[in-house]
Structure formats: structure tokens, C-alpha cells
Amino acid sequence: xxxxxxxxxxxxxxxxxxxxxxxxxxxxxxxxxxxxxxxxxxxxxxxxxxxxxxxxxxxxxxxxxxxxxxxxxxxxxxxxxxxxxxxxxxxxxxxxxxxxxxxxxxxxxxxxxxxxxxxxxxxxxxxxxxxxxxxxxxxxxxxxxxxxxxxxxxxxxxxxxxxxxxxxxxxxxxxxxxxxxxxxxxxxxxxxxxxxxxxxxxxxxxxxxxxxxxxxxxxxxxxxxxxxxxxxxxxxxxxxxxxxxxxxxxxxxxxxxxxxx
Numbered sequence: 001x002x003x004x005x006x007x008x009x010x011x012x013x014x015x016x017x018x019x020x021x022x023x024x025x026x027x028x029x030x031x032x033x034x035x036x037x038x039x040x041x042x043x044x045x046x047x048x049x050x051x052x053x054x055x056x057x058x059x060x061x062x063x064x065x066x067x068x069x070x071x072x073x074x075x076x077x078x079x080x081x082x083x084x085x086x087x088x089x090x091x092x093x094x095x096x097x098x099x100x101x102x103x104x105x106x107x108x109x110x111x112x113x114x115x116x117x118x119x120x121x122x123x124x125x126x127x128x129x130x131x132x133x134x135x136x137x138x139x140x141x142x143x144x145x146x147x148x149x150x151x152x153x154x155x156x157x158x159x160x161x162x163x164x165x166x167x168x169x170x171x172x173x174x175x176x177x178x179x180x181x182x183x184x185x186x187x188x189x190x191x192x193x194x195x196x197x198x199x200x201x202x203x204x205x206x207x208x209x210x211x212x213x214x215x216x217x218x219x220x221x222x223x224x225x226x227x228x229x230x231x232x233x234x235x236x237x238x239x240x241x242x243x244x245x246x247x248x249x250x251x252x253x254x255x256x257x258x259x260x261x
Contacts, residue, residue, distance in 0.1 A: 018045040027076035037238030054233030101173035101181040107165040143171040163194035183215040
């Protein structure tokens with residue numbers, strides 16, 4: 001739905017015929033009198049790159065925390081690969097999380113662990129999915145090669161630049177071969193050149209592993225390059241949806257505000 005464009009519903013051609021791997025229906029969350037999410041709806045389709053853009057404080061982080069079960073919404077439904085998050089016991093929720101890679105804002109590497117140990121951490125947490133793996137080296141190397149950092153295995157995070165940390169965090173996000181990857185502000189705090197490198201890696205990973213990607217960002221350049229479809233989060237709802245090109249043509253002031261330099 002693009003306000004100012006005859007209110008027509010827009011569906012990306014890449015989603016036609018695909019099933020949703022994430023479906024959010026009428027999600028609501030308040031903190032006292034602060035109504036953050038006011039009936040947010042979203043579908044992420046299989047193999048799609050979906051960008052959700054919103055200004056600071058618009059509810060992006062709250063939405064993603066509800067999505068992975070770190071925060072309980074006041075009401076609404078969240079289906080991930082057909083499973084209702086709210087109905088899962090902790091064991092089943094942990095198993096579902098093994099199929100979701102997460103690139104945290106700021107990378108969130110463990111400072112006391114080497115790069116290798118950071119990548120091995122999710123494998124230890126999800127032993128049931130990984131099975132009885134005696135030697136993790138091939139998996140760690142493959143993940144690091146995917147982000148061009150196979151030479152960093154024995155380094156500590158403090159020895160890495162900001163861009164390298166983000167790449168290692170991305171390698172950690174794909175180490176379990178997830179079906180879905182959630183990116184929380186993947187280019188935040190990076191210089192323009194490094195941001196472009198991270199965006200290109202995100203595209204390569206989607207093509208290599210066939211992941212479905214949900215990208216939370218306020219970076220217009222990131223959205224322009226990576227998105228196949230976009231949702232603009234305004235006032236706690238999915239205010240507008242469409243491709244980057246379609247949304248930039250909207251005459252609605254709230255939509256135009258996202259694309260003004």
C-alpha cells in the first residue's frame with residue numbers, strides 16, 4: 001500500500017507464488033502510555049530481501065525482539081515458518097531460533113573469545129541441529145571465507161576494525177545455515193565504503209544460501225541497493241509498502257520524509 005498512489009496494494013514480483021516464512025498480524029506493544037506498535041502487519045516471503053525502515057523510536061527494535069521471542073507483545077500473532085511464537089515452549093523456541101540468523105546492531109561479538117570461538121558459540125548452543133561434529137574447523141572456515149576473513153580465525157575482536165567485526169558477526173549469523181536472517185541496522189556506524197561492502201556481502205549470502213532476509217534499517221542507500229520490497233514503519237503501523245522505486249514516487253509527505261537528503 002503506497003499512500004498518495006491511489007492506495008493500491010503492491011506486491012513484489014519475486015514474492016508471487018512463494019510462501020511467507022514470517023507473518024506478523026496486528027502486532028501491538030505499549031510501554032505505559034507509549035504505544036510503540038499499533039497493529040503492525042508484515043509478511044516475509046521465502047527467498048526475499050525485505051527492508052523495514054523507520055525513524056529512531058518508531059518500533060523497529062521492539063518488533064524484531066517480539067519476532068524472536070525476546071519480548072512479549074500485548075496482542076497480535078507472529079508466525080515463523082508456520083509456528084506461532086507465543087505458543088512455543090522454551091525448547092521449541094530455541095530449536096526455531098537455530099533456523100534464524102541474527103546480525104546484531106554493533107556486531108555484539110564476545111570480547112573474551114577469539115573469532116573462531118565466537119563462531120563456535122551458536123554451534124555449541126544448538127548441538128541438536130548440528131549433530132555430533134568432532135571438528136568445527138571446516139564450518140568455521142567456510143563461514144569466514146564467505147565474508148572474506150578466513151585469516152582472522154585466531155584473532156581477538158579488539159584486533160579487528162569495525163568493518164571486520166561486522167563481517168565476523170555476519171559469518172556467525174550464517175554458521176548454522178539458517179533459513180532466515182534478521183539484520184538489525186547492518187550498516188550502522190560504518191563508513192560509506194565499508195557499508196557498501198557489507199551490503200554486497202548480504203546480497204552474496206542470500207544468493208549462496210537462499211536465505212530469506214529481513215533488514216531493519218534507516219539507511220536509505222542500504223534500502224535502495226538491498227531491498228526487493230520495503231515497508232515504512234510510521235506511528236506503529238506498516239504505513240506504506242512497495243519497491244524502493246515505487247515508494248520514492250509517492251506524494252504522501254510521511255513517505256517523502258524517508259527519502260529526503
